[in-house]
Amino acid sequence: MKIRPLLLLALCYSQFAMAHVTLEQTSAPAGSYQKLTFKVGHGCESSGTHTLTVTLPDGVQGAKPMPKAGWKLDTVIVALATPYTSHGKTISSDVREITWSGGLLPDAYYDEFSMQVKLPETEGKLYFKVTQLCEKGRLDWIEIPKDGQNRKELKAPAPMLNLEGKSMPAEHQH
Numbered sequence: 001m002k003i004r005p006l007l008l009l010a011l012c013y014s015q016f017a018m019a020h021v022t023l024e025q026t027s028a029p030a031g032s033y034q035k036l037t038f039k040v041g042h043g044c045e046s047s048g049t050h051t052l053t054v055t056l057p058d059g060v061q062g063a064k065p066m067p068k069a070g071w072k073l074d075t076v077i078v079a080l081a082t083p084y085t086s087h088g089k090t091i092s093s094d095v096r097e098i099t100w101s102g103g104l105l106p107d108a109y110y111d112e113f114s115m116q117v118k119l120p121e122t123e124g125k126l127y128f129k130v131t132q133l134c135e136k137g138r139l140d141w142i143e144i145p146k147d148g149q150n151r152k153e154l155k156a157p158a159p160m161l162n163l164e165g166k167s168m169p170a171e172h173q174h
């Protein structure tokens with residue numbers, strides 16, 4: 001039974017490491033339509049979350065947030081340097097930021113925030129910077145690992161998605 005405090009400590013540590021704000025999906029085909037779900041595992045210290053902002057990396061197209069009961073939605077739309085074509089129309093501005101606000105997620109509870117996006121065509125790692133505002137304090141999940149650095153070593157890593165090689169044409173999967 002002497003092993004117990006140690007075990008408890010290890011358990012707490014791993015729970016903390018896994019909490020954060022993370023993406024449910026770890027990888028997806030480049031250029032595909034995907035549902036992305038951001039998981040909020042805890043508040044700021046013990047304070048509840050009332051706002052979550054996700055910044056979409058360049059190349060993510062046509063983002064549509066999923067409404068949540070009790071939360072207000074706002075999007076920031078910016079002009080694109082390189083317009084693209086979707087459904088036969090030229091798209092010259094697109095959603096770059098999505099904010100859910102006005103709700104309250106107590107630190108003791110867990111919730112998820114989802115959106116549909118079309119992913120960039122290029123393979124590689126995609127980072128989504130997230131800001132979490134709480135009744136007291138804020139957390140910025142914006143750290144991106146430098147070359148050779150392990151993401152797990154970061155205090156506040158940005159949620160990451162691995163874009164893999166395309167398996168089939170992505171047109172109209174949505």
Ligand SMILES: [Cu+2]
Pocket residue numbers: 016017018019020021041042
């Ligand atoms: Cu955490």
